[in-house]
C-alpha cells in the first residue's frame with residue numbers, strides 16, 4: 278500500500294494525553310502516527326474550559342518544561358489568567374487560566390500539523406495487533422493495518438462510554454462523539470484489568486439569558502501571567518471576567534425532589550465518580566447542612582455566548598435540570614444550550630503499569646490519561662508526554678525514563694497510580710507530594726528541561742533560553758555571595774528601609790536576602806549592592822532559592838536517604854511466596870503489585886518496614 282503503514286510509534290486518541298504523546302514521540306525524531314476519531318476534535322476540552330489550578334498548574338508547567346504543548350496553547354487561548362494562592366508560599370502558588378475552547382483546539386491542532394515526523398489520520402482503532410505478549414500495531418475501523426514498535430493508548434472516556442441523563446442512557450464517548458465499543462471489547466478479551474468510573478458535566482447556558490447584575494464579578498490578574506516558560510502575556514487574546522453566584526435552599530429542594538429519577542441515586546450508575554468534582558446532587562446529599570454552594574459562571578470563549586456554570590455538574594433528568602438552573606440567582610430566565618450528563622467508561626487498573634506507563638502484560642503497549650483512572654486535562658497531558666517519551670525510547674530499544682517523586686508532580690502521580698492503584702478518579706493536589714518545596718511551579722524548568730533535552734523533546738530555542746536563565750541565576754548568586762555590606766556603614770535611613778533595624782555586622786548580599794522581610798528588588802536599591810538582574814523570572818528564582826534554602830536542604834537530605842532504596846530493583850518475575858519471613862498478606866500484596874524497586878514496595882499500603890528489611894536481606898543474598 279502506498280499510504281505509509283509502518284511507524285515507530287502509534288498513538289490512539291487525540292485528547293490531551295494523545296496529543297502530548299504524539300508530539301513528544303515526533304520531537305524525538307520518531308516516525309509517529311496519531312489516529313483519532315475526528316481531526317476536528319483534536320485537543321477538545323470535554324468538560325470545563327480551564328487549564329491549571331492547584332497541583333494541576335504544576336503538571337502543566339512540567340509538561341511545558343519538557344517541551345509539551347499545553348502551556349503554550351493556553352497562552353494563545355486563555356481569556357482569563359490568575360495566580361491562585363498568590364499570598365501563600367511559592368510551593369502552593371498555582372497558575373489557572375480560563376480558555377476559549379475553539380482557540381485552544383486551534384492552538385493544539387496547529388502544533389500537531391506543523392510537527393515534523395508526525396502523521397495525523399482520522400480513523401477509529403478497533404483492535405491491536407498482538408504477537409504473544411508484544412504489540413505489533415493496530416487495526417482500524419476500515420480494516421487498515423498500521424504497524425509500530427510501540428503503541429500508546431489514550432482513549433479517555435470513550436471505551437464502552439455510556440452517557441446518562443436521568444433515566445435515559447445511550448452509548449457515546451462524550452456528548453456528540455461516538456463511543457469506542459469494539460476496542461473496549463477487544464481489550465477485555467486480552468484480559469487487561471478493566472474497571473468502571475464515571476464523571477459528569479453541567480448543563481451549558483446561553484449567557485444572554487443571564488442577569489449578571491446580581492452576580493459578583495471576578496476579574497483575572499492584571500498583569501496576566503503567562504503559562505509557558507517561553508510565553509508572554511502579549512500572546513493572550515482579549516481577556517474576560519468570570520462571575521460568581523450560588524445555589525439556594527430552593528435549588529436544593531428541587532434537586533432532592535428529583536433524586537428518585539437520578540441515575541446516581543437509583544443505582545443505574547455503578548462507576549465511582551471524582552470525589553473532588555462531585556455532581557450538585559452529590560454535594561446536596563453529602564453536605565446536607567449547607568444552605569448554598571458557589572457557582573463560577575465561566576465564559577466558554579470570545580466568539581460564543583455559551584457559558585459554563587462551574588459547580589452544578591449533574592445527571593438529573595432534563596426537566597429537573599431546567600428547574601434547578603432557573604432557581605439560581607441571576608439564572609431565572611436561563612436558556613440551557615446543552616443538557617448536563619454523566620458518563621460511565623472503562624479504565625484500566627494502573628497497578629498493571631510500569632513507571633514508564635508501559636503495561637506489564639503487553640510489551641510495547643503504553644497507557645496514558647483518563648484510561649489509567651485519572652481525571653483532568655492536566656493529569657492526562659502529563660501522562661501523555663511521559664508515555665510518548667517512553668514509547669519513543671522503547672521503539673529505539675533504549676531504557677525507560679521517568680522522574681522520581683522528588684523531581685516532579687508527574688513522578689508523584691505515576692508512582693501513586695502504579696503503587697497504590699485507584700479507588701476513585703485520581704486528581705493532582707499539592708498535598709500528594711512529600712517534597713512540595715522542591716516541586717514548585719516556578720522551578721519546573723530547572724527540574725526537567727535538561728532531562729528533556731537529553732531525551733530529545735526540548736528544541737534548540739527552548740534550550741537556549743533555559744541555559745541563559747540558568748547561567749544568569751548562577752552568576753547572580755555568585756555575585757550576591759561575594760558582595761558584602763555593613764549596614765552600619767550605610768546611610769542609616771537607607772539601611773533601615775531595606776533591612777530593618779538590628780543588623781550589627783557585615784553580611785553578604787545573599788545572607789541578607791535570606792531574611793524573611795528583605796526582597797531582592799529592595800536589596801538592589803542599597804548603596805553598594807550593584808546592579809541586579811533585570812529579568813524578573815531570574816530575580817524570583819534567586820529570591821525563592823535564598824529564602825527557602827534551609828528547608829530545601831532538609832528535603833534534599835531526606836531524598837538522599839530514600840534514594841538508596843529507590844535504586845534497588847525488584848525483578849518483575851520474583852514470586853514473593855519464595856521470600857521467607859514475609860507474612861502471607863505481604864506476599865499477596867507484593868505479588869499483586871509487582872513493585873519495580875524496594876522504595877516502591879515500601880509505599881504499598883500494608884508493606885511494613887519489617888517486610889522491607891526481609892526483602893533487603895533477600896536481595897543481598899540473591900546478588
Ligand code: FAD
Pocket residue numbers: 289290291292293294295312313314315318319321322323324325400401402403431432433434435436450451454456457460476477478554590618619620645646647648651652653654657658
Ligand atoms: P480524552 O480527552 O477523552 O480524549 C480521548 C481521545 O481518544 C478522543 O480524541 C477520542 O476521539 C479518541 N479515541 C477514543 N477511542 C478511540 C479509538 N478507538 N480510536 C481512535 N480514537 C479514539 N475532568 C476534570 O478534571 N474535572 C471534571 O469535572 C471533568 N468532568 C468531565 C465530564 C465529562 C462528561 C467528561 C467526558 C470528562 C470530564 N473530565 C473532567 C475529564 C477530562 O475531560 C479528561 O480527564 C480529559 O479529557 C482526559 O484526557 P484524555 O486525553 O485521557 O482523553
